[in-house]
Amino acid sequence: MANTSDLPCDADGTCMVCKKKAPDGETLTCKTCVTPWHSTCLSVPLKTLADAAHWECPDCSLTADQPGGATVKPSISGGDLVEKIRAIESDQSLTDREKAKRRQELLSGDAKSASPEGPNQEQKNSNGETNDGLAILGDKLNCSICMQLLDRPVSTPCGHNFCLKCFQKWVGQGKRTCAICREVIPSKMAREPRINSAIVIAIRNAKMSQSNVSGGVSRVNHFVHNKDRPDKAYTTERAKRSGKANACSGKIFVTVPLDHFGPITAEHDPERNVGVLVGETWEDRMECRQWGAHFTHVAGIAGQSEYGAQSVALSGGYEDDEDHGEWFLYTGSGGRDLSGNKRTNKKQSFDQKFDKSNEALRVSCKNGYPVRVVRSHKEKRSSYAPQEGVRYDGIYRIEKCWRKAGIQGFKVCRYLFVRCDNDPAPWTSENNGDRPRELPTVEELKHATDITERKKSPAWDFDEGQGRWIWKKPPPESRKAPDAYDEEGKITKRARRQKRNESVKERLLKDFSCLVCRKVMVLPLTTPCAHNFCKACLENSFAGQSFIKQRTCGGTRTLRAQKNVMKCPSCSNDVSDFLQNPQVNRELMNLIESLQSQMKEENMESEELDGANDEDAELCDETDDACIEVDMGEEIDGTNGKSNIGAENENCDASAEILKEEKDEKEGSKPLSNTNPQPPIEKKALGRCDAVSDDKEAGVARGEMPKRRNKRRGAGEEACSLAPNGGKKRRGNKT
DNA sequence: GGGCCCGCAGGG
DNA sequence: CCCTGCGGGCCC
Numbered sequence: 001m002a003n004t005s006d007l008p009c010d011a012d013g014t015c016m017v018c019k020k021k022a023p024d025g026e027t028l029t030c031k032t033c034v035t036p037w038h039s040t041c042l043s044v045p046l047k048t049l050a051d052a053a054h055w056e057c058p059d060c061s062l063t064a065d066q067p068g069g070a071t072v073k074p075s076i077s078g079g080d081l082v083e084k085i086r087a088i089e090s091d092q093s094l095t096d097r098e099k100a101k102r103r104q105e106l107l108s109g110d111a112k113s114a115s116p117e118g119p120n121q122e123q124k125n126s127n128g129e130t131n132d133g134l135a136i137l138g139d140k141l142n143c144s145i146c147m148q149l150l151d152r153p154v155s156t157p158c159g160h161n162f163c164l165k166c167f168q169k170w171v172g173q174g175k176r177t178c179a180i181c182r183e184v185i186p187s188k189m190a191r192e193p194r195i196n197s198a199i200v201i202a203i204r205n206a207k208m209s210q211s212n213v214s215g216g217v218s219r220v221n222h223f224v225h226n227k228d229r230p231d232k233a234y235t236t237e238r239a240k241r242s243g244k245a246n247a248c249s250g251k252i253f254v255t256v257p258l259d260h261f262g263p264i265t266a267e268h269d270p271e272r273n274v275g276v277l278v279g280e281t282w283e284d285r286m287e288c289r290q291w292g293a294h295f296t297h298v299a300g301i302a303g304q305s306e307y308g309a310q311s312v313a314l315s316g317g318y319e320d321d322e323d324h325g326e327w328f329l330y331t332g333s334g335g336r337d338l339s340g341n342k343r344t345n346k347k348q349s350f351d352q353k354f355d356k357s358n359e360a361l362r363v364s365c366k367n368g369y370p371v372r373v374v375r376s377h378k379e380k381r382s383s384y385a386p387q388e389g390v391r392y393d394g395i396y397r398i399e400k401c402w403r404k405a406g407i408q409g410f411k412v413c414r415y416l417f418v419r420c421d422n423d424p425a426p427w428t429s430e431n432n433g434d435r436p437r438e439l440p441t442v443e444e445l446k447h448a449t450d451i452t453e454r455k456k457s458p459a460w461d462f463d464e465g466q467g468r469w470i471w472k473k474p475p476p477e478s479r480k481a482p483d484a485y486d487e488e489g490k491i492t493k494r495a496r497r498q499k500r501n502e503s504v505k506e507r508l509l510k511d512f513s514c515l516v517c518r519k520v521m522v523l524p525l526t527t528p529c530a531h532n533f534c535k536a537c538l539e540n541s542f543a544g545q546s547f548i549k550q551r552t553c554g555g556t557r558t559l560r561a562q563k564n565v566m567k568c569p570s571c572s573n574d575v576s577d578f579l580q581n582p583q584v585n586r587e588l589m590n591l592i593e594s595l596q597s598q599m600k601e602e603n604m605e606s607e608e609l610d611g612a613n614d615e616d617a618e619l620c621d622e623t624d625d626a627c628i629e630v631d632m633g634e635e636i637d638g639t640n641g642k643s644n645i646g647a648e649n650e651n652c653d654a655s656a657e658i659l660k661e662e663k664d665e666k667e668g669s670k671p672l673s674n675t676n677p678q679p680p681i682e683k684k685a686l687g688r689c690d691a692v693s694d695d696k697e698a699g700v701a702r703g704e705m706p707k708r709r710n711k712r713r714g715a716g717e718e719a720c721s722l723a724p725n726g727g728k729k730r731r732g733n734k735t
Numbered sequence: 736g737g738g739c740c741c742g743c744a745g746g747g
Numbered sequence: 748c749c750c751t752g753c754g755g756g757c758c759c
Contacts, residue, residue, distance in 0.1 A: 238742075239741085245741080247743080248744090296745065299744085342740085356747085357746085
């Protein structure tokens, strides 16, 4: 709390407390208002010099909870800093904005770019690609009060962004209008400002790309599999059995690659935007596969021997398994005679080896990779198995693996799995996730051979500071990026292009996706509940609704006007007030448009370099959002896409008009590809995918889906000639 | 509940 | 292109 006796230095640098001129080494400058203070006269002295760069004066920290929260190390000492700030302040050639920018650069420790001749020079790497994410942001994500990079950003309904502290300080002074446009700040917003997480993530990513040597740990690639398939598993004509006995997989709803390690987070779940949650249950393995928890629909282990295993299923297929919930002993695959067209065989007839998927598990053990675990109702001996269906139980790590003689006498590969998930297990009443726990004593290890224990530090581990399990090392890079390699294993032109285009800018743009259409926002709006949408998308979500609805009262014919509640598409907050006069967040819009135009220029340059006759040219021939964003969801509605609350064509046109008008105001802004407002994606029932329309399903079930191999072995060979592609060359299997 | 059967999907 | 696989429907 501020002490009333705290006073700053006056214009001459004389401390108003001790009335002496404060020496340079004893002057402190507030990071918010840039006022100099005499450090020795402060009632709450600074703990370390390191706090100096982020010190906030008693006036500015009135609303701040605790001082000293800053952790960023300054590169400049206190006295030096003040001198530099003074130099900036007294530079007549600079505008106020430029001064603020330079102050910010100084205070953020970015002294190199604060050199007088070239502030904010973009740093280029050897490829000429801009790597300095924060520089790309420019001053577009600066707080309009302190002019520094937004810290805990909040966005007003009038479309302006402030640091939480600055905003709180502003309203704490009794001000109820926006510092920029003087628009009234809604009282709820003033009381409970919400952090705009899209901006947080964008800044975080920008910082990450700045500090990252190459690539980026948090990079999110979006791969779409089976996207043209129906929502449900389906049977081809060829399949002799109905239902899912011999079915093909339906659409994969999440955008992780098939060899994705670790949890499936919200950013990979365009369908529901929550990710795959612990405890989520599906009807069967096909459905489980569609949500990416465990991709292989028969095999218990999903993995690659040279690369690692991503997930396992506990389905009671091997009697040696031993389940204790938080830890379990898993048995490898193989050792069974599968001749005669069998898929499994209870009887073991030879030893298992550490090869194929057994080796994949061992690789995950050695590296400490996170392994997703699903339990099936078919595991009858475990009390932790679900009653029905297949359930996602979270992340485990393989702490040890070995071989031992199994129940049937032949050797089996064995794995000790220990849970390490940030969410509580489905069976526990705890409401926190796992903490590192001691390994259980495994009796059978006494008789084990080929024991493998992890030697290096695990890739997935508990971070004491954050109090959660995180990637301590970058997750293995996916080898399953579509079309990344040609037949000879050389990287393809398309992949090269994709790599090149995966610039910092592109990643930043992804952070500015509309929560409805999931594309980069056009005319971004931030609701008071801090969710971001395209203007058209949000308005279109309530097309046909009026702000006031009339209700008859108590059986009489009196009509009473009542406010119509309009729930934010992302949460249950009423956004009807906001919608009466929604203001575009122009700072965001400017940033998005500048990123897009820069990317377009870069793309054009690389087109020229590539030559005109590139067969993939249509992929990225514009600053096409489809290139940036996953284009899922569009087909969900198909032709009868106007699913939302009776949205009518006129309404769509109307909002498109508004869009256009607003757009035309801005000179030279290029039309964006997604000016068509998208209807909101229909929410799917959790873990279910039965929302597909009958005709659609029927259409696909006719069997013209993907071309399939026509291979077969063992019995039933005759039926082969009836297959749709029976005329194609096919292996002459012996009968 | 056990056994048989076989399309599919992924690994290599 | 072949091999493998802790599925799932159905018959007994």
